[in-house]
Every structure is written in structure tokens, then in C-alpha cells.
Amino acid sequence: MSEQLFVTGIGVALPGADHRDAVLDPQVPEPVDPAARIGRKGLRYKDRATQLALVAAYEALRDAGLLSDPDDAKSHVAVDASSVAVIAASNYGNLDSVAATIDTIQQDRSTRLVSPINTPNLSSNVIASEAAIRYGLRGPNLTVCNGSTGGLDALRWAGSLLRAGRAEHVLVVAVEPDNDVVRSFAGTPRALDGAVAMVLGPARDEVDTKRPPQAVLSATQRAATIDDLLPRLGVDLTAVDGWYGPGGAAEHGLIGQVRPIELGHDWGTPSSVLGLLQCVHAAARFAAGATGTLLAVCGDPADGVYCGTLVEAPRQASRALTAAGHDAHR
Amino acid sequence: MVERWPIVGMGAICSLGSTARETFDALCAGRSGLAPIRGFTTDWYTSDSLFEIDDRDDSKDRPGRATGFLLSVIAEALTDAGLSDDLGDVPVLVGTGLRELRSVELWRGSGAAVTPAELHFGAAVRSRFGAWDTHTFSNACSASLYALSLATDLLSAGEADTVVVAGTDSITESMFGVADRVQSIPPDAVRPFDRERRGTILGEGAAAVVLRREPGTGGSPRGWVRGVEVNCDAHHPTAPEAGSIAGAMRAAHQRAGVTPADIDLVMLHGTGTIANDLGEALAMREVYGEDLARPVCTAMKSMTGHTSGASGLHSLITALQSMDAGRVVPVPTLEKPIDEMSGFRLAREQAVPVDARLAQINAFGFGGINAVTVVEGNR
Known part of the structure; x- marks a missing residue:
């Protein structure tokens, strides 16, 4: 049973980084301008989180070669719509919409000034559903609101949907x-004010040499402590070349002899985006050789829990991954 | 051989009762949980009633109620399953429409102390049940059935032997407020599939089931999950799409290895809104075709209100209880069914005797996210 996930597309909408490789060497942070990235149309009344997610989603779907017109940021996917699932991860996504509605009601002491157009933004699944509508994605549609581990947890459920045959691309x-x-x-x-997207799907390197996977992920694992996490990942530490820490920095120091990798930039509080940012940072390193x-x-x-995954360079023998994941699943 | 997963424990709470048993008895009696608003400043709103859980001593609202409902139903389900309160590595999958956004509102509006870790349910579930593999899915009104689909996938893949699946929601003032703004004449009742229906009324509650890969050595299970299908309309932020809903029903039947003629009972999503009930009725007609008079259909939101992310599991538990007791809960508010439901056997004023073995449960949410499951009773 394969426990590997293949990253077939990456999209980045971060202050100072608008594509994968820019994550390694970000520019001076400027707020992401969604209209400049994907056009103004369709963004009205969408909250900031949804707009940022739509930008990253477009780039990732295009990067994976799934869009019918890669240059059209409102394009639907060219593959069977029901074969593409969406998983959004966010903790603070619609807090602004909820707070604004409460402020309006309290100040006016009535609902007279509440705008019905804002209704979808009051439900926390608005990000995933808007991505589905814009790009025509009719597979399973899931929103993970799971705290600091949310991004990596989303990868776990992506693997589950693929393994169960509920989707071919997530x-x-x-x-x-x-x-x-x-x-x-x-x-x-300061919070992150950005989005990172990845498309996970079947390995493409055998069928499409122009589009090899950009990274290979092991099954994610969770545990109450980092020490408990390592055996669950089945990780052979001598085969690991570096690790990304949960604070976005390397405050935990060495794990065994494995050196920490700094994300090298103050991104603001990344919350659920951290896990995908780590994976994309790794993929950018692989792309750089x-x-x-x-x-x-x-x-x-x-949150009292830690989640981890191994990120492996594409096209190399699975040194660490061969053992990973299997022991943890009974 | 079609796979099926035993349900070995269940728990429920809503405006009608604080356990699955209390809730079912009230449903069979045709009681309504609708009552004057307790949690909000009534002067600010046109509508005056909600399906709240009456757990506040004074009229002051407090944070963490959705979490409290959740812990209560998980404890009930574990007791029902004969399992200990120490879950360890058992996954706990929680579906919710509005997570702890009510707590965020109380933080915003009146300075209540709420931390980011309390926004999802993981820390609380870990603290109470020692579980660390906890997941909060914010999947609107189909959330708990979406979580159920993920649970069956985990069991199929052999990633777990036991999974706890739950749904929970308390009413947020923002969602209630926007409904109040839109409903210029507030509905006096939830009237699913009635010509005079005027919209839904929010409810509160939670539900949990314990699902296993194999039946335990204890007593017989409460029933079995036969299959769960999930999809997305990708059509409109709030309006449903009948074709996509029908697709979910057909695929759920296929997963369960059944045809419409095999289904004895349908727990409709039936929110009492114009759009949902019409879309759901059209999808039911399309799928059931000549067999439309075969199942008894009911819609329990007429008595519990719309319990949002918990509603799918509320319906599932009620279906299992109905098949066990041989009684289908009524739709007491239904007087004149819409034409699109003509020919279907809709339960009406009183609980209907039924000899049922297979039930279909519908749950649809904002964003066009649909979930349909087929369950088997233990008779």
C-alpha cells in the first residue's frame, strides 16, 4: 500500500512571494493584491481569506496542468469535475465577517443594517465552496479548522480521499x-495575510516527463509530543537532511543530529498555513537542486498536539520513506 | 460483498432532550423544541423563538456551549458502546457548521475570555477523553455526515479499528441575525415540504456515534453504516442544485449495494426553506422514480429546528432508533405538501409504525456540499 502523496502543483499568494521559488528569497512584504493576480471579476463581497485562497488555488491548478485554459483565472478544470476534491484549511478565515456582523447588530440594536450579501461569509466553509464554484470542482469539499496543525492535517485527509478513490486530484x-x-x-x-495551495495527485513523472512531481510526501502523523511523533512517522533520522520546526523557526534545535531549517523570513503568524509553507519551501529547495x-x-x-510529514525530493530512491507510515498503521 | 461498519454507541442532545433516548421519545410524541429566545437580546430581533438548549441559569449567554454539547454526546456514546472515557489514539472526527464562533462573538461583544485553541474542539476533547487524533471539519449543514464518510474511509483502509464521529453546533448571533434580517415575516414554525413554509429556524445540538471496523464482543450493534457519499454542486454559495443532490443519492445507494426499492425510510434534510425543500424534492423524484411510494419519508427539523452541522447525525441516530422501535417520527407541522412531493409517503401528525431495515439520510449545506448515507437497522 502506497502511503506517498505526490505534489503536482503549487500556488503561492504571500506578502513578498508570488510563486514557489520566491519563498526561498522573499521580496519586501507588500500585501497580496488579488485583483492584480486573478482579475477583479468574481471577487466582490468575498472576504479577504477567500480572495487570497482563490489566487493560490488558481496558481496551483494551473501549475498542475488541470485548467482548461491556463491563462484564464476563471477557467474550470479540464478533467472530470467530480474527480477533483477541495480541502481548505483556515482558523481565522471568517472571524472578520462574524465580528463585523456582531458590531453592526450591537451598534444599531437591530439587524436592519446587516447585509444579506455577507451570508456565505458567516459559514466557515466559504473558502472551499468558493474555490469549487470558481474552478468547477465537484468532488468532496472539506474545510479543516483544526488549529496550528490544520495545514498538515489537510494533507492527511487529501491522502485519505485519494486512497479511498473519492478523488484523483485534491x-x-x-x-x-x-x-x-x-x-x-x-x-x-501581525498575522500571515496569505495563502499557499498544493495539488496532490497521481505521480505524473512516468506519464508526463514535462511535469514531474515537485515533492513527495509521506503520510502525516499526529502525536501529543514531538518525541512521540518520530516513531509514528517511522522516520530513520540518519536519512533526514533537515527539519522545519513548529514555530516557523528553529527554536527546538537539533532532533538527533538533524539540523533545523529556518524559513528565513518573518511571515507573521502563519497558523494553519505553516504546514503547507514548510512543504513548499522544501519543494523550492529541491527545484534549486x-x-x-x-x-x-x-x-x-x-493545542497540545503535533503533526508531521516527511518531504522528499522527487526522483530519488525512497531512503527514509520506505519505512515511513507503515508501522504506524495497524 | 458490500462493506458495512457497525455503530456500537450513540449519543444526542438538542432542544428536545439531553440524551438520544429523551430526544427520540419527544420526537415520537410530536413535541417541538421551539421556545422564546434565551441567548440573545430579544428587543433587537423581529423573530422571537429559537430551538435552543435550555442550559443557562439566567439569560446571560456564555462561551463554550457547542464544546459542552460535544463532550456530553461523546460521553453518552462511549458509555452506550461500553467503552472507557480514555480514547488514546482513537480518532475523533467532529463536524460543525459554526465551530465555536459563538464564543468569538462573546469575546468580541462582551470581552469574554476565549483562546484560539478553543475555536476548534481538539483541546477540549483531548483534555476530557485523552484523545489526540482530533479533527474539526467546518462543513456547514452536512458536516457530521461528511465526517462520517472520512471515518468509513479510515476504517476501510485499516488505519483505525474504532472511530468516534460527532457533530455539534450552538447558534451564532451573526447567523441568526442575518436570517432575521432576510426573513421580514419570521417563520412561526419549521414546515418542511409544506406549501406555506417560510424558511428555517436555527436549532442547537450535538450527536455522536462510535463506529467500528468489526463488531465488538459485546451486545449487538445499534446498526450499520452501509455507505456514505459526498460531493459538491460547485454551483451557488447558498442555493442547492438538484442534479448534484440526486447524484449523491445514487452514488450512496451504489456504495451501499442497494436500489431505491430497497430503502424503507428516508430522513430528509427538510429545512423548511423554499430552496432546499424544492431542490431536495426534485432530486428525490429523480432518484426514486417508480419507487417513490416505497419508503416512508420524514423531516425531524420540524421539531428540533435546524441543528446545522449536527443535523446529519441527529437524523442518522433517529433512523436507527426508528428501525429499532418500529416507529417513524412525524412531521407535525406539515399540512399541505408541495406538489413536488406528491406520491411520496410523508409521515404526518403522528408517529407511524414501520417495519424498516434500511434508511437513507440526507444532509446538504451552504456551498452546495452534499452528503448522503445509507444505514441498516439491527433487526
Whole structure:
């Protein structure tokens, strides 16, 4: 049983980085302008998180070669619509819409000034459903709101949908907006205000040499501590070339002899986007010529859980991955 | 051989009762949980009633109620299954429409202390049941059946022997507020499939089931999940699409290895909105065709209100109880069914005796996310 996931497309909508390789060497952060990236049409009344997610989703679907017209940011997929699933991950996505509605009601002491056009934004699944509508994705549609591990958790469910035959391609998009509500609620000076998307699907390198997978992921695992996580991943630490820590920085130091990798840029509080950002950072390193296997770990003490996956360079013998995942599944 | 997964425990709470048994007895009696609003400032709203759970001593609302409902139904389901309160590596999949957004509102509006870890349910489930493989899916009104589909996939793949699946929701003031704004004449009742239906009324509640790969050595299971299908209309942010809903029903039947003629009972989503009930009725006609008079159909939101992410599992548990007791719960608010439901056997004023073995459960959500499951009773 294969426990590997193949990354066939990547989309990036981050302040200072608008594509995969820019993640390694970001520009001075400027807020992402969704209208400049995918056109103004269809963005009206969408909240900030949805707009950012639509940008990253478009880039990832195009990168995976799934769109009927790759240059049209409103294009539907060219493959069977029911074979493409969407999984969105976000924790703070619609907090601004909910807070604005509450403010309106409290200030006017009535619902007279509440705008019905805002209704979809009050349900936290708005991101995944808008991505499905815009790009014509009729497979399973899931929204993961699972705290700091959300991005990597989304990858686990992508693997589950693929393995169960519920989808042939899964668009995973993680997004967190930055605004006063999020800063205050999350207690952070700045949230990420960006989105990262990946398409996971069948390995393409045998059928399409122009479009090899950009990274290969092991089955994600969860555990109460990082120490408990490693045996569950079945990881051979001597075969791991670096690891991404849960804080986005390397505050946990070495795991065994494995050195930490800095994301090298202050992205703001990434929340559920961190896991996908780690994977895309790894894929960018591979594209720049790096080889080997990297370990990505998300989680925080308040959530009380950690989630990890191994990210392997494409087209190399599965040194660490051969053992990974299998022991953990009974 | 079609796979089936035993349901070995269940728990439910809603405006009608604080356990699955209390809820079913109230449903059979045709009682309604609709009551004057308790959690919000009534002067600010046109509508005056909701299907709330009466768990507040004074009229002050407090954070964390959806989490409390969830912990209560998981505990009930574990007891029912004869399992301990220590879940360890058992996955807990929670479907919700509005997660703890009500807590965020109370933080925003009145400074209640709420942390980011309390926005999802993982930390609370871990603290109470020692589970760390916890997942919160915010999948609108089909959330708990979506979670059920993922659970059956985990069991099929051999990734777990036991999975807890739950749904929970409390009413958010923002969602209630926007409904109040849109409904210029507030509905006085939830009237699924009635010509005079005027929209839905929100409800609160939670439901949980314990699902296993193999039946345990204990007593006979409560029933079996035969198959769950999920899809997405990719059509409209709030309006349903009948063709896509019909597709989900057909695919669910195929997964379960049944045809419409095999289904004895249908738990309709039936929210009482113009759009849902019309789309659902058209999809039912398309799928059931000549067999439309075969199953008894009912819509329990007439008595519980729309329990959002919990509603799919509420219907599933009620279906299992109905097949066990041989009684289908009524739709007491239904007087004049819409033409699109003509020919279907809709339960009406009173609980109907039935000899049922297979039931279909519908759950559809905002964003056109559809989930349909077929379950088998234990008779």
C-alpha cells in the first residue's frame, strides 16, 4: 500500500512571494493584491481569506496542468469535475465577517443594517465552496479548522480521499488573513495575510516527463509530543537532511543530529498555513537542486498536539520513506 | 460483498432532550423544541423563538456551549458502546457548521475570555477523553455526515479499528441575525415540504456515534453504516442544485449495494426553506422514480429546528432508533405538501409504525456540499 502523496502543483499568494521559488528569497512584504493576480471579476463581497485562497488555488491548478485554459483565472478544470476534491484549511478565515456582523447588530440594536450579501461569509466553509464554484470542482469539499496543525492535517485527509478513490486530484489550500480582529483574537502583532495551495495527485513523472512531481510526501502523523511523533512517522533520522520546526523557526534545535531549517523570513503568524509553507519551501529547495528528505512539524502547546510529514525530493530512491507510515498503521 | 461498519454507541442532545433516548421519545410524541429566545437580546430581533438548549441559569449567554454539547454526546456514546472515557489514539472526527464562533462573538461583544485553541474542539476533547487524533471539519449543514464518510474511509483502509464521529453546533448571533434580517415575516414554525413554509429556524445540538471496523464482543450493534457519499454542486454559495443532490443519492445507494426499492425510510434534510425543500424534492423524484411510494419519508427539523452541522447525525441516530422501535417520527407541522412531493409517503401528525431495515439520510449545506448515507437497522 502506497502511503506517498505526490505534489503536482503549487500556488503561492504571500506578502513578498508570488510563486514557489520566491519563498526561498522573499521580496519586501507588500500585501497580496488579488485583483492584480486573478482579475477583479468574481471577487466582490468575498472576504479577504477567500480572495487570497482563490489566487493560490488558481496558481496551483494551473501549475498542475488541470485548467482548461491556463491563462484564464476563471477557467474550470479540464478533467472530470467530480474527480477533483477541495480541502481548505483556515482558523481565522471568517472571524472578520462574524465580528463585523456582531458590531453592526450591537451598534444599531437591530439587524436592519446587516447585509444579506455577507451570508456565505458567516459559514466557515466559504473558502472551499468558493474555490469549487470558481474552478468547477465537484468532488468532496472539506474545510479543516483544526488549529496550528490544520495545514498538515489537510494533507492527511487529501491522502485519505485519494486512497479511498473519492478523488484523483485534491486541491489543498491553507489561508489566514491579517486584520485587527485576527491580531486581537490571536494575540499577535501581525498575522500571515496569505495563502499557499498544493495539488496532490497521481505521480505524473512516468506519464508526463514535462511535469514531474515537485515533492513527495509521506503520510502525516499526529502525536501529543514531538518525541512521540518520530516513531509514528517511522522516520530513520540518519536519512533526514533537515527539519522545519513548529514555530516557523528553529527554536527546538537539533532532533538527533538533524539540523533545523529556518524559513528565513518573518511571515507573521502563519497558523494553519505553516504546514503547507514548510512543504513548499522544501519543494523550492529541491527545484534549486537540493536532494534528500526533510521533516516538517507543526503544532503548539495550547493545542497540545503535533503533526508531521516527511518531504522528499522527487526522483530519488525512497531512503527514509520506505519505512515511513507503515508501522504506524495497524 | 458490500462493506458495512457497525455503530456500537450513540449519543444526542438538542432542544428536545439531553440524551438520544429523551430526544427520540419527544420526537415520537410530536413535541417541538421551539421556545422564546434565551441567548440573545430579544428587543433587537423581529423573530422571537429559537430551538435552543435550555442550559443557562439566567439569560446571560456564555462561551463554550457547542464544546459542552460535544463532550456530553461523546460521553453518552462511549458509555452506550461500553467503552472507557480514555480514547488514546482513537480518532475523533467532529463536524460543525459554526465551530465555536459563538464564543468569538462573546469575546468580541462582551470581552469574554476565549483562546484560539478553543475555536476548534481538539483541546477540549483531548483534555476530557485523552484523545489526540482530533479533527474539526467546518462543513456547514452536512458536516457530521461528511465526517462520517472520512471515518468509513479510515476504517476501510485499516488505519483505525474504532472511530468516534460527532457533530455539534450552538447558534451564532451573526447567523441568526442575518436570517432575521432576510426573513421580514419570521417563520412561526419549521414546515418542511409544506406549501406555506417560510424558511428555517436555527436549532442547537450535538450527536455522536462510535463506529467500528468489526463488531465488538459485546451486545449487538445499534446498526450499520452501509455507505456514505459526498460531493459538491460547485454551483451557488447558498442555493442547492438538484442534479448534484440526486447524484449523491445514487452514488450512496451504489456504495451501499442497494436500489431505491430497497430503502424503507428516508430522513430528509427538510429545512423548511423554499430552496432546499424544492431542490431536495426534485432530486428525490429523480432518484426514486417508480419507487417513490416505497419508503416512508420524514423531516425531524420540524421539531428540533435546524441543528446545522449536527443535523446529519441527529437524523442518522433517529433512523436507527426508528428501525429499532418500529416507529417513524412525524412531521407535525406539515399540512399541505408541495406538489413536488406528491406520491411520496410523508409521515404526518403522528408517529407511524414501520417495519424498516434500511434508511437513507440526507444532509446538504451552504456551498452546495452534499452528503448522503445509507444505514441498516439491527433487526
